[in-house]
Amino acid sequence: MAEGTGFSIHRQPGFTAIAMLCFVLLYLPIILLVIYSFNAGNSIAIWEGFSWRWYQSAWENEQVQEATVRSLIIALWASVISTSVAVLAALATTRTRKFKGQSAVFAMINQPLMVPEIVTAVALLIFFAMIKVATGYTGLMYLIIAHAAFCIPFAYLPIRARLQGMDLSLEQAAADLYATPFQVFRRITLPQLWPGILAGAMLAFVISLDDVVITEFVKSAGQDTLPTYMLGQLRRVVTPEVNAISTALLAISVAMVIAFTVLSKMKN
Amino acid sequence: MTPAISARDLRKVYPGDPPVVALDGVSIDIRDNEFFTLLGPSGCGKTTLLRMIAGFEHPTAGTLSMHGENLLDSPPHKRPVNTVFQSYALFPHLTVSQNISFGLEMLGKPADEIKATVDEMLALVKMEAMADRQTSQISGGQQQRVALARALAPRPRVLLLDEPLSALDFKLRKEMQLELKRLQTETGITFIFVTHDQEEALTMSDRIAVMNAGSVRQIGQPRDIYDHPAERFVADFIGDTNFLAGEIISTENGHAEVRLTSGKTVPAPAPEETQSGRKITLAVRPEHAGISAGNDGLLSGDLREVVYFGTDTHFHVALDDGTAFVVRRQNRPDVASDLQAGTRVSVDFPPLTGQVLRD
Ligand SMILES: Nc1ncnc2c1ncn2[C@@H]1O[C@H](COP(=O)(O)OP(=O)(O)OP(=O)(O)O)[C@@H](O)[C@H]1O
Numbered sequence A: 001m002a003e004g005t006g007f008s009i010h011r012q013p014g015f016t017a018i019a020m021l022c023f024v025l026l027y028l029p030i031i032l033l034v035i036y037s038f039n040a041g042n043s044i045a046i047w048e049g050f051s052w053r054w055y056q057s058a059w060e061n062e063q064v065q066e067a068t069v070r071s072l073i074i075a076l077w078a079s080v081i082s083t084s085v086a087v088l089a090a091l092a093t094t095r096t097r098k099f100k101g102q103s104a105v106f107a108m109i110n111q112p113l114m115v116p117e118i119v120t121a122v123a124l125l126i127f128f129a130m131i132k133v134a135t136g137y138t139g140l141m142y143l144i145i146a147h148a149a150f151c152i153p154f155a156y157l158p159i160r161a162r163l164q165g166m167d168l169s170l171e172q173a174a175a176d177l178y179a180t181p182f183q184v185f186r187r188i189t190l191p192q193l194w195p196g197i198l199a200g201a202m203l204a205f206v207i208s209l210d211d212v213v214i215t216e217f218v219k220s221a222g223q224d225t226l227p228t229y230m231l232g233q234l235r236r237v238v239t240p241e242v243n244a245i246s247t248a249l250l251a252i253s254v255a256m257v258i259a260f261t262v263l264s265k266m267k268n
Numbered sequence B: 001m002t003p004a005i006s007a008r009d010l011r012k013v014y015p016g017d018p019p020v021v022a023l024d025g026v027s028i029d030i031r032d033n034e035f036f037t038l039l040g041p042s043g044c045g046k047t048t049l050l051r052m053i054a055g056f057e058h059p060t061a062g063t064l065s066m067h068g069e070n071l072l073d074s075p076p077h078k079r080p081v082n083t084v085f086q087s088y089a090l091f092p093h094l095t096v097s098q099n100i101s102f103g104l105e106m107l108g109k110p111a112d113e114i115k116a117t118v119d120e121m122l123a124l125v126k127m128e129a130m131a132d133r134q135t136s137q138i139s140g141g142q143q144q145r146v147a148l149a150r151a152l153a154p155r156p157r158v159l160l161l162d163e164p165l166s167a168l169d170f171k172l173r174k175e176m177q178l179e180l181k182r183l184q185t186e187t188g189i190t191f192i193f194v195t196h197d198q199e200e201a202l203t204m205s206d207r208i209a210v211m212n213a214g215s216v217r218q219i220g221q222p223r224d225i226y227d228h229p230a231e232r233f234v235a236d237f238i239g240d241t242n243f244l245a246g247e248i249i250s251t252e253n254g255h256a257e258v259r260l261t262s263g264k265t266v267p268a269p270a271p272e273e274t275q276s277g278r279k280i281t282l283a284v285r286p287e288h289a290g291i292s293a294g295n296d297g298l299l300s301g302d303l304r305e306v307v308y309f310g311t312d313t314h315f316h317v318a319l320d321d322g323t324a325f326v327v328r329r330q331n332r333p334d335v336a337s338d339l340q341a342g343t344r345v346s347v348d349f350p351p352l353t354g355q356v357l358r359d
């Protein structure tokens, strides 16, 4: 490219400074959080040397253990359910003839992205309260269903993207070779859709894992997940144990996001 | 005998702004065991017609039947028709032999029969050595051969081939043309073959349908279409042609006496509806015409250019009425060409070699 032709954002004055500032604001707090999770002292602000003690303490904390297991169970079920629904929804919105109200369906699937989370949370609280009164059931199912619902759009988007990028003539070739619509899906579509499905499921898993607002509203007594437990802790004494748990969560999320990126770029 | 495929007044309009009329009233009867070619320029509706027979497009109007039975109500997987797709559409997650066995598996054939057929197909397209390769690891020409084997394996009654040879280099293409023709004769499967290569169409087909802008312009045997093009588009699209203005003096059972602008007359085959007194266009193939120095032929003019092509020489003549005319003469080492650009020449062609075109 010749000098001085066209608009280039990184030659605008102040661009570098603003970019740096954004980076610092985004990452400095997280870096500090990670650093202080290794603090040997009791403070989250005064460095007293390196130690694993808060990791050990979190590991041995029974409440943390319970919350972790609960979080994982909910995230697992929520991602399985939301991904299954998302696959069906993605097929319906990409593999059928255009039908009336298709964009309405699309909007409904993505509703959790647009409706403020707090509104959904309140609505679910009221709705589930009614069911609780009627049935007496107070188990984890409410949380699982709530999480599954708001995870659907996150699972849906990568699956839909993959379906749209797929060569339609492959499915036609299979139909041409006597495969019924179900066989086409089983033998041709699904094997190629796997990366999208895995990516969607992981995204749903991570989203479920760190949800606070809806969980806080929907959970019954003693149903803390890791994030709501941490929130509760922060209201009392703040020790680097919270940093340690956060860092562990961060590690899981980063691992998932990396896997997600790799999978969505994977061809076939 | 009922035709293998019978299309009546097929129309296809793709919605849009403006809507695209891809097929504009196509009627074709394709016979059993026939090598039938759809020939036409890009965008004339060849693929659309093929996809309609396979079941991937539904006509806006018209009927389509196979061996007398309505096809339009059956979904693609119930039609005993297989396709070699223009883009091959090989399954990327399956190996070469898994691709070939796919149709047989879907038909529920027993395992030993599938294996035998796959081996036979692999041998047929000379791909035995690559049976276990992934389809992304073979060349374009090899992919094309796998696509062909995959479509042939279930022994369909009708095989649809959408420009199956277009990706091959010249030599392999010639080889595959012969191979395809042999396959068709041996298996007795009806082939509907799409191409926009007129030479390919002429060498391989039993009959050709020449299409333009969504409609069939002429159907006939290769020789028929080449020697007796019905209209200007066909004459121009297949081979090179000279167009001469003329007037009908008289007609008699399919032949007309045509007066050329030079005032001389010549007999030529003409469509039945041709009437005396009509101004018409006469098509004359360059290789049917002869050229000599002088002024006393059917037509005369000035020789503008002489172009040497190895097998033959092209003489570009400006006729006295201003029309451009090309004469093609086969070269022989023992016959020297004495004609120079700039000389006065006369152009002749024997009676009945021209063709009166429908207008
Ligand atoms: N799905 C579609 N939607 C709208 N228009 C289409 C569609 N498919 C084809 N067309 C149009 O219909 C016409 C016929 O297309 P078709 O693919 O049948 O041509 P073709 O003869 O096979 O051409 P080629 O030799 O380039 O393959 C073209 O003008 C094309 O643009």
Ligand SMILES: [Mg+2]
Residues within 6 Å of the ligand: B046, B047, B048, B086, B162
């Ligand atoms: Mg085409």
